[in-house]
Amino acid sequence: MKLSLYSGAGNRFAAVDLRARESLLDLPAFARQVCQGLQVDGVLLALSPCQAGDVRMIVINADGTRPEACGNGLRCLAAFARQAGLVNTDSMRVETDAGSREVTLLREGSRIVAARTSMGAGRILNQDLELSDPAGRFAPVRGSVVDLGNPHFVLQVADERLARVRELGAMLEAHAHFPKRVNVGFAALRDGGLHLRVWERGVGETAACGTGACAAALALAARGLVRSPVQVHKPGGTLEVSWSDPGQVHLHGPCQWEGELEMDLAAPLPAPRVEARS
Secondary structure: OEEEEEEEOOEEEEEEEOOOOHHHOOHHHHHHHHHHHHOOOEEEEEEOOOOOOOEEEEEEEOOOOOOOOOHHHHHHHHHHHHHOOOOOOOEEEEEEOOEEEEEEEEEEOOEEEEEEEEOOOOEEEEEEEEEOOOOOOOOOEEEEEEEOOOEEEEEEOOOHHHOOHHHHHHHHHOOOOOOOOOEEEEEEEEOOEEEEEEEEOOOEEEOOOHHHHHHHHHHHHHOOOOOOOEEEEEOOEEEEEEEOOOOOEEEEEEOEEEEEEEOOOOOOOOOOEOOOOO
């Protein structure tokens, strides 16, 4: 089985064509094996479309759970589908667990370097929710609950670099208010820009989170602090979030091929083989 490695602003994935193998694998166990062996954040499964899309995407997190949406993964899956010959144009419709998404790949010369994706409707479910730590370790925090097809809790902080992302993020991810768990964003307005760190459910802190960038931009826009388009600076790179109205959110960011490898399901994973690709 061939795995292709991609990075979306530092958010790393292994992509695989499972059109003929979906029913043959224990997908959570497969993803845990791949993520642990390759130190990636998730596995992107390319499948045959069920409706009118060009390709279908399933994302499996490092812990084996299946998120509804993944903005960085969506760009990387689209790049993989094009480069693997699953689709034959740079504009495509990708079916996801959160709905159908339009993706346009962007090139420098012949090389795919980025993509612009539709992200569906962004909905702010609660603009000022206060949550307390059941164990009493942290003071109560206030944030915005945002739905991007997957759930987000966005806290505005003075400086995201000083935020206790690991400790507070883990507590809030599993908070009783979110029975299906939640992604936790720590957003700061500093140096004239929006800076963000995200604790992703099922993964931990990642270098970037596409839906998290969208959620943070919408949460701060609702408070009159930013407006479209918003440059969202993450540890792994910068993403651009834009919208004509919150019901039509778009995400623009990089997607880079990093290498590929052949995987024997019964053997340890080898090191990826990186080749020049135009």
